[in-house]
Amino acid sequence: MKHKGRFGPFGGYYVPEVLIPALEEIESAFEQFRNDRRFLQELNTLFTDYAGRPTPLYHARRFSEVTGFPVYLKREDLLHGGAHKINNALGQGLLARYMGKSKLIAETGAGQHGLATAIVGALLGMETKIFMGFTDVARQNVNVRKMRLLGAEVIAVEGGTGTLKDAINEAFRYWTAHVEDTFYLFGTAGGPHPYPTIVRHFQSPIGQEARRQCLEKTGRLPDIVTACVGGGSNAIGIFSAFLDDPQVRLVGVEGGGKGLQTTQHCATLCRGRVGILHGARTYLLQDENGQIRDTECISAGLDYPGVGPEHAHLKETGRAEYVSVEDEEVLDTFFLFSKTEGILPALESTHALAWLCQQKGILPPETIVIANLSGRGDKDIDIVEHHRPLASRSL
Amino acid sequence: MNAYQACFSKLDRAALIPFFVIGDPSYDVSAELVKAAIDAGADILELGIPFSDPVADGPTIQKADLRALKAGMTPARAIEFIREITAYKPIPIGLLVYYNLLVQYGVNRFFEDFKQAGGTSVLVADLSIDDADEIIPSARRVGLETVFMATPNTPDGRLRFISEKTTGFIYAVSLLGTTGERAALSQTVRPFLSRLKRLTDKPICVGFGISSPEHAFEVAQAGADGVIIGSRIVKFIEENPENPARIKENITRFIRDVLDKLPPQSPKSRPSS
């Protein structure tokens, strides 16, 4: 490997030997093509004509009345597929094709990354397998059906609690046996080097656009940029453009589940300890012996006991701060936001919005905030209605 | 001469190395089974500490990890276990562990405790040769041997590097894939072994997918210094969860069958480089 893939002490590539040649191959292809004219042209055309970039930065006026300060939404929910995941899937998918690979595999939690990979697999004519935990297959069933319609094979993974961690384990195992012709299209800013760097790269248009759009619309930089953090890809995508603007506060919001005093949450940076999982040294939710803990969160896309290593570094250096909100607050915000803005937000993205609701009366009214609306909430209506049956809701 | 060299040099055949997950299905039964494997003629033991997320392992060993964890196995108890085994009979023990368990215990402290319990070598499943220096000084300090995996897709230059860092044996993975029983021996084993033998004079033990006395014979015939049998052994536990006596019988018989099958080889007197 040419680089160590470290973010301070975090990151690296802690994987079995058998995967090293495949990671090396991806690292060198990425170096070769990231600035290749033809690759860039093709990717940019896909971004604009196929996925729908640039996405708008929208001043959410009615929601801003609730919070008491102006909130601008980066509308990644408007992208094809309904989430930011398509940025990375197009980038890595194209890279896979330039490398001459014919097959794609991916893990998925909420199903958004699986869906994005299925879309790209169909678009580029590549055979696609998606690994998804059995719990997530059940709770994000609409996405499972979409992936199958797009021609992807969805494999329900039985191990553990049947969530994202188990899907990643199984995708790695499958990859081990098929490294020669298969490209593992990793879905978040975690995993072994070079994935955290590659995923940040392909998600960085979110931040670059948002920064420019904010300057155009408000004449200045935002005071706060906030995003939900599962593995951390939408967050690093938007944070990356503001890292050198020290006056901009970066706030990552994790899944507080049933509360940080319980073990039913996935607030890895808030409550985890440094360790090694899925190829990276990073914060993890684990027991005193280093066994990885089961997590729980209303949002499948955040339900993961690890986090991308660059976030671990941003936390350690103090450049970004990480907070959490609980399931009930997320549900409250989901209903409030849907009705005030006419947008169904993904439960993942709703975490960032819920944190903003908590800041009412705390942040001064002139504070300018950009929240990354990483995805739309259509996939979540069953979950939402299950937790708050229509009949039980007044209003 | 380290414990492995001593073992290889006195054998006139390939070493038989069964693998167990420590504490599968419980501490007591596991200890009984490992002792039975020693009595049946195992030359070296490969023992794994169960981990919640064993990405290098197929379904059989994943389930074994879960059984052992459910029964309360921890890294600290695994050390006790090893102490009990080496007290029963001195035998070289290679440990297979996922890195997070070492990091949480503390690499230095773990190696001291493991060595003290009579352990011989460590192999960290998810630590490649590129980062081996995170553990090598600690291992050398307490006198533990290091074992690293080599796979059929590892390029020559890297194999030489692996050989340099290895003081125990090279763990040659027979195929591209996870652990697990296979119907047939991988076609890649022979060419891979001859490539390895050209590049190193360290002992080479072959593992992954070796599921029958016939497989063991073929691997030994191809020149392996040791044959590691994991999932097939562990499967005997899965097949008879409620019947330790039957498991013991099956494992004993299997080990004897393999030993009967292994072809004669001249003893290795390896240079202790």
Ligand SMILES: Cc1ncc(COP(=O)(O)O)c(C=O)c1O
């Ligand atoms: C809409 C949406 N936002 C956020 C996430 C969390 O992932 P990440 O932290 O990588 O952005 C997901 C994951 O599935 C998602 O679907």
